[in-house]
Amino acid sequence: MARVYNFSAGPSMLPEPVLERARDELLEFRDTGMSVMEMSHRGRDFVGIAEKAEADLRDLLAIPANYRVLFLPGGATAQFAAVPMNLLRGKTRACYLSTGLWSEKALAEAQRYATVTLAASGKADGFTRIPPRDEWHLDPEAAYFHYTANETINGVEFHTVPEVDGLPLVSDMSSNLLSRPLEVERFGLIYAGAQKNMGPAGIAVVIVRDDLVGQPLPSTPSLLDYRKQAEQGSMLNTPPTYNWYLLGLVLEWLKDEGGLAALEARNLRKANKLYAALDRSAFYSNPVEPSCRSRMNVPFRLAAPELEPLFLKEAKAAGLVNLEGHRSVGGLRASIYNAMPEAGVDALIAFLAEFERQHG
Known part of the structure; x- marks a missing residue:
């Protein structure tokens, strides 16, 4: 077998030790007599897999105790709607920074639920730079400030956490979460699709501060309601169990790598x-x-x-x-x-x- 160097933006390559372990455990996970794909998501064996994945993620990112960690279907795109649905909390305005295609998509989806203030945009420069902080126009009435930490298409990345005058800070970190240490406590909410640095496509991670959980828009579907998902351990419905398992293997690999x-x-x-x-x-x-x-x-x-x-x-x-x-x-x-x-x-x-x- 000759594996190639896969430079795909996503789904991206996975660590070979993760693939090898998944191969070895494909037919039987430990001594259960079955594959992870065949397990009940509410059974003891899979619950153990899920709990360990959360513990390892909390350890890697030093996630404070007052944050919920959710493992959800739908990738980051589902969170483009879930964020305003959950975080408006009685307000009608949100503030977005546009630095590329993915922040543009998040902004467009948010406009379905809120009046969006555009803090600044790099579009005039072809999304080849991040607008300087002194050019941003923040909305003090906004429920939150949203930015995309890394734009996979345009190749633009934030190398520091922006200051946003006390607004709850929300970030799409789909393509750089777990690539470096992070001060989670500076954020109200972080979300990320898994298929860049965390695992296969089909599952997303949401890290949300306790005080921002609850009071969703009345029209919020149950699957996008952070409170309901948190109360059910991210198992309001049958989750993408095998993706969750593979994500957990990647987290173990990251710890093994230092x-x-x-x-x-x-x-x-x-x-x-x-x-x-x-x-x-x-x-x-x-x-x-x-x-x-x-x-x-x-x-x-x-x-x-x-x-x-x-x-x-x-x-x-x-x-x-x-x-x-x-x-x-x-x-x-x-x-x-x-x-x-x-x-x-x-x-x-x-x-x-x-x-x-x-x-x-």
């Missing part, structure tokens, strides 16, 4: 060497302002765009796959999440140099 400080150091090395390779060549370019370049998603272009199909073909032959840019922007993109080993980034850098030598 935790988030060790992962951050590795992710910095990977990103820095890849950006350096792009920057030292006139054949390649990255459009993002250096101060907010993403550690997770690196979009780039060729000086001769007509060579991109050949680049992708030859990269695939070299075992480097899913380097296409998002269909909305084109170009090329390397997603280098936690599971991408440094050897994969080194292989990509070597390929970049060889392709330039042959075609530059």
Whole structure:
């Protein structure tokens, strides 16, 4: 078997030790005589899996006791609606920052339930920079402030937690949660789809402060009601049990790798060497302002765009796959999440140099 280096933005590659353990436990989990996929979600064995996943997540992120941790179906997109439904709490306004396609989607969904104030937007600059803090216009009457911590398509990432004048801070961290340590206590709510750094597609994590749980909009579906999900241990309905199990295996792997400080150091090395390779060549370019370049998603272009199909073909032959840019922007993109080993980034850098030598 020859595994490739998978640079997909999501679903992304998973750590090989996780896949190997899942393979070994596929037919029988421990001594249960059955697969995790066959277990009752309310049975003792699966409840143990779920409880350990929450404990490991709390440990990795140092989540304070006054926060609920939910494991929910529907990915991050379902949370675009769930956030305003749960957090307006009698108010009618919310404040959003737009830094790329995903924050635009979150904003558009929120407009179905609230009057949305646009704090600032990077659209005029092609979403290649984060608008400076002194350009933001905050709404003091807003129920919360929302931002997307990392934009997978445009390759823009926040490297510090923004100050928002006391508004409850909400963040979509689908593509960088668990890639570095985080001060959870600075947030009212964090949500993330799993399929970047946490596991397979189909499950999302919500970390929400106790005082923001309850008082949802009357029209809120039960499955999107944080209070009801918290009361039922995220099992208001049958959850995506196998996805939850795999997420738990990834959390164990992260702990075995030394935790988030060790992962951050590795992710910095990977990103820095890849950006350096792009920057030292006139054949390649990255459009993002250096101060907010993403550690997770690196979009780039060729000086001769007509060579991109050949680049992708030859990269695939070299075992480097899913380097296409998002269909909305084109170009090329390397997603280098936690599971991408440094050897994969080194292989990509070597390929970049060889392709330039042959075609530059």
